[in-house]
Amino acid sequence: MKEQQLSNKETSNTTDEQQPQPTANDTPAADQKSDIDLLNDKCAELEKQAALYKDQLFRKAAEFENYKRRTESETMNFMKFAGENIITQLIPVLDDLTRSLSSGKEKYENDPLYKGIELINAKFSKILESQGLKKMETVGSMFNVDFHDALMQVPREDVPSHTIVEEVETGYLLFDKVIRHAKVIVSISAEEETKN
Numbered sequence: 001m002k003e004q005q006l007s008n009k010e011t012s013n014t015t016d017e018q019q020p021q022p023t024a025n026d027t028p029a030a031d032q033k034s035d036i037d038l039l040n041d042k043c044a045e046l047e048k049q050a051a052l053y054k055d056q057l058f059r060k061a062a063e064f065e066n067y068k069r070r071t072e073s074e075t076m077n078f079m080k081f082a083g084e085n086i087i088t089q090l091i092p093v094l095d096d097l098t099r100s101l102s103s104g105k106e107k108y109e110n111d112p113l114y115k116g117i118e119l120i121n122a123k124f125s126k127i128l129e130s131q132g133l134k135k136m137e138t139v140g141s142m143f144n145v146d147f148h149d150a151l152m153q154v155p156r157e158d159v160p161s162h163t164i165v166e167e168v169e170t171g172y173l174l175f176d177k178v179i180r181h182a183k184v185i186v187s188i189s190a191e192e193e194t195k196n
Contacts, residue, residue, distance in 0.1 A: 080175060083131050088179055090128065091172055097121045098170075136171035138164045138182045147171060149181045156187035163187045 101114070101121055108114035136147060143150060143162045151168055159165060164184045171182025 080132070081177065084174055084177075084179060087128060087131060087133055087174060091133075091180060094121075094124060094128065095170065097124065132175045133179075134173040134175075136173060136182045138167045138171065138184055140164065143184070143186045147178060147182060148184045148186075150186045151183050152185045153188040154185055155190050157190065159187045161187060161189040 097117070098121065101118060104114060138148060140159075141164055142160075143164055148164065148171065154165060156163075156165060163186065164182075165187050166185040167182055168185065169183035170180075171178070172180045
């Protein structure tokens with residue numbers, strides 16, 4: 001009996017030895033395929049993330065470029081119009097000088113004091129012009145609410161309707177910005193006057 005048990009053990013040992021033990025490399029093909037699929041999925045996900053980060057980077061770069069342009073433009077405008085307040089306060093002085101010269105022209109034209117005030121007025125005007133101040137030329141042009149304030153409408157047949165026939169107060173531009181509207185008298189046709 002002992003011999004039989006020993007022979008059974010030997011046969012069982014030989015059968016155990018004949019059957020190979022499973023190793024880590026001996027996984028089924030389906031498991032290997034799923035690992036490759038997982039790696040491909042992970043790779044695709046990482047590519048999507050990289051594309052997303054690249055898109056965000058381009059957007060941030062564009063936003064920064066726009067911000068840079070905007071701040072440069074704001075800085076230029078600030079510098080351009082920095083003197084607007086003082087120039088606006090000096091315009092009435094220029095008007096007073098111009099009015100005083102025009103009222104005394106016939107009486108004091110040969111007076112040296114008058115000539116000196118003329119030179120001061122010309123120099124003052126040039127300084128303001130160098131800072132961007134421009135006088136509006138209005139008489140003979142068409143009325144435009146962006147540049148002119150109409151004080152009166154006068155019936156005239158010799159000029160087209162809505163033409164400026166007289167300037168009461170000079171208007172000024174600082175570069176391209178209106179800092180004082182011109183006060184003007186505008187022509188109107190007789191037909192329009194009767195309608196009004």
